[in-house]
Amino acid sequence: MKTAAKDAAGSPVTITLPDGKTLSFDGPVTGLAIAEKIGPGLAKAALAVKQDGELIDLMREIKKDSQVAIVTRKDAEALELIRHDAAHVMAEAVQELFPGTQVTIGPSIENGFYYDFAREQPFTTEDFEKIEKRMHEIIARNEPFIREVWNRDEAIRHFKSIGEDYKAEIISDLPETEEISVYKQGKWYDLCRGPHLPATGHVGKAFKLMKVAGAYWRGDSNNAMLTRIYATAWRDQKELDAYLHMLEEAEKRDHRKLGKEMDLFHLQEEAVGAVFWHDKGYAIYRALESYIRRKIRAADYQEVKTPQLFDSSLFKASGHWDIYGDNMFKVRDVHKSDADGEERMMGLKPMNCPAHVQIFNQGIKSYRDLPIRMAEFGCCHRNEPSGAMHGIMRVRQFTQDDAHIFCTPEQMQEEAARYFKLQLGVYKDLGFDKIDVKLALRPGANARIGSDELWDWAENALREALKSAGLPFEELPGEGAFYGPKVEFHLTDAIGRTWQCGTLQVDPNLPNRLDASYIGEDGAKHRPIMLHRAILGSMERFIGILIENYAGKLPLWLAPVQAVVTTITNDADTYAERVLKDLKKAGIRAAIDLRNEKINYKIREHSLTKTPEIWVVGKRESEENTVAIRRLGSEKQEILALSDAINKIVTESAPPA
RNA sequence: GCUGUUGUAGCUCAGUCGGUAGAGCAUCGCAUUCGUAAUGCGAGGGUCGGAGGUUCGAAUCCUCUCAACAGCACCA
Numbered sequence: 001m002k003t004a005a006k007d008a009a010g011s012p013v014t015i016t017l018p019d020g021k022t023l024s025f026d027g028p029v030t031g032l033a034i035a036e037k038i039g040p041g042l043a044k045a046a047l048a049v050k051q052d053g054e055l056i057d058l059m060r061e062i063k064k065d066s067q068v069a070i071v072t073r074k075d076a077e078a079l080e081l082i083r084h085d086a087a088h089v090m091a092e093a094v095q096e097l098f099p100g101t102q103v104t105i106g107p108s109i110e111n112g113f114y115y116d117f118a119r120e121q122p123f124t125t126e127d128f129e130k131i132e133k134r135m136h137e138i139i140a141r142n143e144p145f146i147r148e149v150w151n152r153d154e155a156i157r158h159f160k161s162i163g164e165d166y167k168a169e170i171i172s173d174l175p176e177t178e179e180i181s182v183y184k185q186g187k188w189y190d191l192c193r194g195p196h197l198p199a200t201g202h203v204g205k206a207f208k209l210m211k212v213a214g215a216y217w218r219g220d221s222n223n224a225m226l227t228r229i230y231a232t233a234w235r236d237q238k239e240l241d242a243y244l245h246m247l248e249e250a251e252k253r254d255h256r257k258l259g260k261e262m263d264l265f266h267l268q269e270e271a272v273g274a275v276f277w278h279d280k281g282y283a284i285y286r287a288l289e290s291y292i293r294r295k296i297r298a299a300d301y302q303e304v305k306t307p308q309l310f311d312s313s314l315f316k317a318s319g320h321w322d323i324y325g326d327n328m329f330k331v332r333d334v335h336k337s338d339a340d341g342e343e344r345m346m347g348l349k350p351m352n353c354p355a356h357v358q359i360f361n362q363g364i365k366s367y368r369d370l371p372i373r374m375a376e377f378g379c380c381h382r383n384e385p386s387g388a389m390h391g392i393m394r395v396r397q398f399t400q401d402d403a404h405i406f407c408t409p410e411q412m413q414e415e416a417a418r419y420f421k422l423q424l425g426v427y428k429d430l431g432f433d434k435i436d437v438k439l440a441l442r443p444g445a446n447a448r449i450g451s452d453e454l455w456d457w458a459e460n461a462l463r464e465a466l467k468s469a470g471l472p473f474e475e476l477p478g479e480g481a482f483y484g485p486k487v488e489f490h491l492t493d494a495i496g497r498t499w500q501c502g503t504l505q506v507d508p509n510l511p512n513r514l515d516a517s518y519i520g521e522d523g524a525k526h527r528p529i530m531l532h533r534a535i536l537g538s539m540e541r542f543i544g545i546l547i548e549n550y551a552g553k554l555p556l557w558l559a560p561v562q563a564v565v566t567t568i569t570n571d572a573d574t575y576a577e578r579v580l581k582d583l584k585k586a587g588i589r590a591a592i593d594l595r596n597e598k599i600n601y602k603i604r605e606h607s608l609t610k611t612p613e614i615w616v617v618g619k620r621e622s623e624e625n626t627v628a629i630r631r632l633g634s635e636k637q638e639i640l641a642l643s644d645a646i647n648k649i650v651t652e653s654a655p656p657a
Numbered sequence: 658g659c660u661g662u663u664g665u666a667g668c669u670c671a672g673u674c675g676g677u678a679g680a681g682c683a684u685c686g687c688a689u690u691c692g693u694a695a696u697g698c699g700a701g702g703g704u705c706g707g708a709g710g711u712u713c714g715a716a717u718c719c720u721c722u723c724a725a726c727a728g729c730a731c732c733a
Contacts, residue, residue: 213728
């Protein structure tokens with residue numbers, strides 16, 4: 001601070017613009033002044049500036065030579081500012097309307113912003129209209145945002161004195177080096193790091209309060225529950241409408257709704273968090289499972305099947321009983337007791353790794369046996385918190401397309417690379433092209449096990465594997481598992497949502513705990529490295545994702561009913577039965593609809609349940625041995641000879657190789 | 658688990674100030690045999706998530722409980 005003030009005394013400042021041009025000023029200069037120098041149009045459009053990559057207020061003085069870009073409403077950064085400003089405006093509106101409400105934090109988030117308030121009485125959606133109206137008024141006032149730097153202790157005292165205890169707490173927890181800045185908009189002000197737009201008017205009108213929800217102070221469930229208002233905000237009405245439309249679209253695609261409509265599965269109270277797969281849903285499940293099974297066989301995996309229920313000693317040895325015991329389903333074995341007379345405890349497996357180590361541990365393994373790639377469609381139980389459940393996406397009983405690769409440290413990188421290839425191939429086959437790769441690095445020292453050398457080695461190996469596979473990736477410090485780093489694959493669906501599915505995790509620890517070893521070239525025992533990996537993650541969740549991605553219109557090879565044969569009138573019943581028989585003989589999942597209903601009615605019904613092909617047969621077809629095929633999403637008919645039609649659907653419904 | 662909301666026929670939903678429930682679709686029956694997104698008429702079906710309570714009387718009020726939904730927290 002002090003040095004900056006000294007520099008500001010009047011030494012010239014050179015500003016470099018994005019196009020490489022430079023501008024010279026005699027002394028400190030604001031972003032606005034820079035924009036004015038470039039042109040009056042830009043000065044008018046300017047909202048903020050980016051100084052050496054950091055976003056700052058338009059009116060803040062730039063005191064040293066810098067790279068500067070003027071931010072206008074068109075830039076991505078502007079959207080973030082609009083949302084953050086809107087959060088301030090909402091907070092002002094709320095405090096004006098509901099005196100006694102304390103403000104806490106209100107950041108911009110994906111698609112909008114929220115603000116957490118402390119108030120005895122939570123807000124309801126009925127308050128929204130009033131709040132929105134007041135927000136529009138505040139925006140119309142177009143009060144400039146004015147930044148002030150406050151003395152730390154005074155700021156704490158001040159916020160305490162006006163009853164804003166949370167703000168005071170935030171300030172006292174800020175590092176000593178941090179400047180305490182306050183932004184004013186008219187009479188209202190808020191502690192804030194900034195930056196902000198020049199004035200409230202720039203927020204515009206394209207915002208909408210969305211929902212209220214509880215949220216813990218500082219995200220910690222031991223703290224007080226605040227009341228959070230979520231809102232969405234955009235540059236203009238068109239963007240807002242597009243977003244609202246996307247939400248509607250997401251609602252239409254909801255797998256819970258489609259699952260019911262398409263008769264795929266159901267959930268009920270007597271088996272909370274467990275899926276009842278109906279015939280049609282399980283058809284999808286089986287198609288997906290066999291596809292994965294073919295893929296892993298081709299990739300030289302073995303497939304195993306291990307028990308559900310284990311004596312607690314195994315999970316105590318693996319460490320899960322202590323670390324995740326609260327989230328395990330535990331069962332008393334009434335027929336067995338421990339030395340102290342207590343009934344023995346058993347547990348449903350929450351993951352497959354300890355069981356796979358048991359298979360590995362049978363007999364003696366040589367370095368020549370490695371790598372061993374052991375896969376299982378492993379059914380796991382985890383007692384998830386009640387609030388975590390969501391349709392079939394988050395459940396208490398699920399099946400992982402799991403595998404563990406036992407290998408030597410030298411083989412690890414190669415194994416990781418092989419997995420990446422397999423993984424990306426599968427996503428492509430399933431219709432996902434946009435994949436983000438992340439590398440989650442070691443968590444804090446007290447939240448991880450193993451030496452730093454081991455972590456260095458494991459993280460580097462994954463980094464190298466990703467690089468040699470040519471995969472761009474983002475590093476996430478602190479996000480790794482307690483036993484090792486992990487690579488995460490996030491896929492983007494048809495309406496732009498991302499889902500974390502596949503992961504590869506390095507685990508140098510479990511083999512140790514469960515005493516897995518192999519005999520090396522040197523004749524001595526060594527610990528293998530264990531790679532945990534899943535491609536889909538959970539079958540249940542992935543099928544949910546597929547349903548939503550395709551809006552129920554699954555590709556032919558995954559569709560539960562691939563074709564339905566239906567008649568114009570009963571005259572064609574016998575022929576329709578024959579068509580069905582041929583379809584089934586050819587291995588097609590087919591159904592028949594001989595109801596005495598108009599063809600319009602039947603077409604409508606099968607279209608609504610997203611059957612990919614409707615094979616209509618009437619008098620004409622039965623005489624000519626043909627079928628009239630109508631495909632989902634099209635109104636056209638294709639008339640084909642029956643045998644040609646069968647051949648065609650067999651070819652087209654073949655799963656990806 | 659926490660905060661808030663919800664829970665009525667197979668599905669989607671209505672039910673005013675407490676007086677033992679209604680619609681559409683679906684189902685069943687009858688008629689219709691009609692070429693590519695809903696043929697007509699008729700009938701059956703629920704005790705209102707569960708338990709307890711208040712009351713002459715509760716789907717409607719109270720308590721507890723279960724589940725779902727939204728968000729938070731969690732996700733080995």
